[in-house]
Amino acid sequence: MPVLTFIDRKTENYLLTAILVTISVVLVVQVFMRYFVNSPLVWAEELARYLLVWCTMIGTSLAVRESRHIVVDFAPVLFGPRSVGIFRLISMAGIIVFSIVVIYYSVPFVQRVQQMNQLSPSLEIPMWWVYLALPVGAAASILRAIQQVYLQLRYGLATPEPEVAEVPPVAASQIQDKAGR
Numbered sequence: 001m002p003v004l005t006f007i008d009r010k011t012e013n014y015l016l017t018a019i020l021v022t023i024s025v026v027l028v029v030q031v032f033m034r035y036f037v038n039s040p041l042v043w044a045e046e047l048a049r050y051l052l053v054w055c056t057m058i059g060t061s062l063a064v065r066e067s068r069h070i071v072v073d074f075a076p077v078l079f080g081p082r083s084v085g086i087f088r089l090i091s092m093a094g095i096i097v098f099s100i101v102v103i104y105y106s107v108p109f110v111q112r113v114q115q116m117n118q119l120s121p122s123l124e125i126p127m128w129w130v131y132l133a134l135p136v137g138a139a140a141s142i143l144r145a146i147q148q149v150y151l152q153l154r155y156g157l158a159t160p161e162p163e164v165a166e167v168p169p170v171a172a173s174q175i176q177d178k179a180g181r
Contacts, residue, residue: 008147012062012140019055023048043122050120050130057137064095064144088152095145099138106134 030044063069071091076084114128 012058012065015058016055016062019051019058023051023055046120046122050123050125053130054133054137057133058140060137061140061144064092064141064148067148069095085152085156089149092145092149092152096142099142099145102138103135103142106131106138110135 026041026044027048030041030048033044034040060069067088069091076087110128110131113131114126118127119125120127120130
């Protein structure tokens, strides 16, 4: 089970870290080659752009896993703290539906691009590899949303929160005493 736990908790983090480090290194080398050697790398910006597409789609999965996507919290504030769980489930349902729509339209698109044998201009890699980020990211988001729904229904929370020790409130007089010393 440690392998599954590692995959569950760290996969997106390590992938995103590797992609962002690669983008940074490639672009720093590109700047050096362009301005100091006067011989730019023609493929560097294209690689960075395609990696950024993959980074974005993998990042959506991580955002769903950590419940860090954009949330409008007006309704839970209006209906009280008990409604937060219901609105989290509604949010996850919306993510699942949206991701299904993305997969529905992106898979045939990726297949058409693959049939055309289109290559990228500088790297000359198949363009369907780049466009494959859409259905892969959407599928990962669906899996993470289903995981969040399971956690919500089983344990009553969207993501396992680390235990935080309660810190007793400090009286204003104690703060003034310490500041005056």
